[in-house]
Amino acid sequence: MTEQGIKEKIIGFMESNGLRITAQRQAIIEAAFSTDEHYTAEELLERSRKVDPSVSRATVYRTLPVLVQTGLLRELDLGKDQMYYDPNYANHPNHNHIICTDCDKIVEFEDYCLDVRESVIAKNLGFNPGTVKLRIEATCEQLAKTGTCSRRDTVGAK
């Protein structure tokens, strides 16, 4: 899906839900989907203000849940103090995250085998497998062995 397509979908979602298309919201949408990196609310505020300096922190916090509702942005709990937001679900709806607890970096991956197994487990337990989300935390093998992690500051959030 193109960036333009994403914006249109969101505008459409807002219109059909009686939400107003304000300049601030457009700036936030622009900032939210013009990157493929994960970001925090604070970072999104900064980037939104480059589009429209009048955007306030409160509006960012109030708009984020709307974007998440569309399914095109996903809230990511990476185990840090803040929430992160991932704009890559439009193009990779089934990706998961593996998080290095040492170097704080995130690698996105897709694995059909895991998806199937998740679905089976969820279904067996009476859950809806359609909305299963997965997070893996791990430590760096290399860091454990050599005391340094080549990933550190080199592999950013995709």
Next chain:
Amino acid sequence: MTEQGIKEKIIGFMESNGLRITAQRQAIIEAAFSTDEHYTAEELLERSRKVDPSVSRATVYRTLPVLVQTGLLRELDLGKDQMYYDPNYANHPNHNHIICTDCDKIVEFEDYCLDVRESVIAKNLGFNPGTVKLRIEATCEQLAKTGTCSRRDTVGAK
């Protein structure tokens, strides 16, 4: 592992790390492992105070990381505002959690197939599979279909 065995292991851990065995710490350990339910720091404080009313919130917050260090208690990020603590890892070291985002209940499960797949993925990406942790979020199939969730208030955290 018996509750008694757990307590002894933790006392041993503390002694060998130069930590003092205070009445408050003993009360917290007692409270932490006399249940198999998940709990928050606040709940642990309450339960600790039933053992020793002099326990303060600060001491609970300062002791929790020590218990987590022993590996017998695990900090659980369930996507809520607070952290949860899970005392069941002593007896089920490989269990995972499936969390219903509708009814807020948690089901613990073990799945060898999933464990293996996790390890393979982690290893392929250069992570240490020994410390992989997993969390699944899902919605209730029943709730989606019938508008009500039989699990609600009936299946507690194991």
Next chain:
DNA sequence: CTTTATGCAAAGGGTTTGCAACAAA
């Protein structure tokens, strides 16, 4: 005695919210 631990209360920090001014439709 020496050193660590404790309780209290205040501080932190991300997120939410009340409210009066403002702007979309």
Next chain:
DNA sequence: TTTGTTGCAAACCCTTTGCATAAAG
């Protein structure tokens, strides 16, 4: 107009921390 939205700043809430006192070893 009418109703939803905004910015500001204060409020929230869990967790952490500074400090003087207490107690373990």
